[in-house]
Amino acid sequence: MILDDFVQIDEKGLYCKYGDFYLDPKLPAKTAVITHAHADHAVSGNHDVYCTRPTASVMQLRYDRTAAKVFNIVGFNESFTIGRVTITLISAGHMLGSAQVLMEYEDTRYLYTGDYKLQPDDTCEPIEWVTTDVLITESTFADPEVIHPDxxxxxxxxxxxxxxxxxxxxxxxxxxxxxxxxxxxxxxxxxxxxxxxxxxxxxxxxxxxxxxxxxxxxxxxxxxxxxxxxxxxxxxxxxxxxxxxxxxxxxxxxxxxQVNQRDTLFISDHVDWNDILETIARTQPKQIWTLHGDGRHLKAHFNNDIFVKLL
Incomplete structure (x- = not known):
């Protein structure tokens, strides 16, 4: 059964009460699962951090002693447990070490994408696909008018x-x-x-x-x-x-x-509209929860076929 309150947003960010941890908290937290090392996802001052080796390395470079009290380094596709939730980090393709977070609780699967991309990139691990009951996706460019070029x-x-x-x-x-x-x-x-x-x-x-x-x-x-x-x-x-x-x-x-009227360089490390649709087709969710952007276009697109909730 899908729990509507499995994750909720509070002053620190996206919180899972069933495991008592935060996903990419905006403020320091006791327990944090961090998807990648960009500063809007990886703040300093957390106590226990679960992340990949590249994410920890960049955080330690940037924050030194305040990066985290304890780093728990996790490889892709290695499961671990926080509270009552089983967690697996899945490659997200956004940048080196970036991860999606698959959370399993009472036979229901919730997949938090973090930031992700489908375009090939020789400087990071390619995105991997898993099926899920709930897809919690970033929606930075979730607009049919946004299609990123090659x-x-x-x-x-x-x-x-x-x-x-x-x-x-x-x-x-x-x-x-x-x-x-x-x-x-x-x-x-x-x-x-x-x-x-x-x-x-x-x-x-x-x-x-x-x-x-x-x-x-x-x-x-x-x-x-x-x-x-x-x-x-x-x-x-x-x-x-x-x-x-x-x-x-x-x-x-x-x-x-884009600062030059004559020359532009549209290179994005996020999914565009078509990529989000492909992600939904690959992960086969029963519900889609959106954040980090505007999910209204997805809600209109799927209408009654898939339930879409805007976090």
């Missing part, structure tokens, strides 16, 4: 840009994916990386991910027009608003983050 075709567009490029991207996950895509599909470009991104690259490489040729940024290099691509985090990108002699691009699935 990332290879997007990255190949920079081949026609002969100036140096200032490329804004989130430092964790997106930057590593871009290095790999550029080195594979636009190999004539020379990749420079902001110094704050390099320690994250080191974690990826230590965990066996081949990113591709890149080097730390040098001011003298960018003064030469040699098809350099300088990857920078958002705060640095915004500070270079008056930069001359470069083409400014921001790699994102959000239209409002």
């Amino acid at each position: 990332p290879v075709a997007e990255i190949q567009k920079i081949s026609s840009i002969k100036t140096n490029i200032l490329l804004g991207a989130y430092g964790l996950g997106k930057s590593q994916r871009l290095i790999n895509l550029i080195s594979t599909h636009a190999p004539q470009k020379k990749i420079l990386v902001h110094h704050r991104i390099m320690p994250i690259n080191a974690i990826y490489q230590k965990l066996g991910i081949v990113l591709g040729p890149h080097q730390i940024y040098g001011r003298k290099l960018m003064k030469v027009q040699d098809e350099f691509v300088y990857i920078v985090p958002p705060f640095t990108f915004d500070s270079y608003i008056r930069a001359t002699g470069v083409t400014r691009l921001f790699a994102s699935g959000w239209k409002n983050l």
Whole structure:
């Protein structure tokens, strides 16, 4: 039997009272299951954290001693129990170490996706599929009008840009994916990386991910027009608003983050409308619960075929 209150949102985030734990809490919690290391999902100060090795490594890099009191490192498809709930982490394909959380309680399965993507990505584990009774899905781009383009075709567009490029991207996950895509599909470009991104690259490489040729940024290099691509985090990108002699691009699935009217780079690490529909077909839920976005389009699409609840 599906329990309507299996997870509920309170001031700390998404809470499961049947196991007394939080999923990606927004504030420090006694027990947290964390799907991936992006800051909006992985805060510091939790006591007991359950997550994958890559997630713990990035949290320890970012938060040092306040990352967590205890890290419980869990591999994909290894089950463990918190309270009365059996939990299994399933690869989510969003970034290295990202996980979906399968929760089993009284013969009912609840799958929390965290952030996830279906597009191929050589810098992280591909998404895995499991069936579930309830799909608790992020709905960032749950809109029939949002269809993400092929990332290879997007990255190949920079081949026609002969100036140096200032490329804004989130430092964790997106930057590593871009290095790999550029080195594979636009190999004539020379990749420079902001110094704050390099320690994250080191974690990826230590965990066996081949990113591709890149080097730390040098001011003298960018003064030469040699098809350099300088990857920078958002705060640095915004500070270079008056930069001359470069083409400014921001790699994102959000239209409002595209800063160049002539050149765009739509590369998203989230599912689009078609991907969500494929996920529902693959996981075969009896109910769909949505969060992190707007689930109204899914509710209208499925009408009475599948019950859709907006958390």
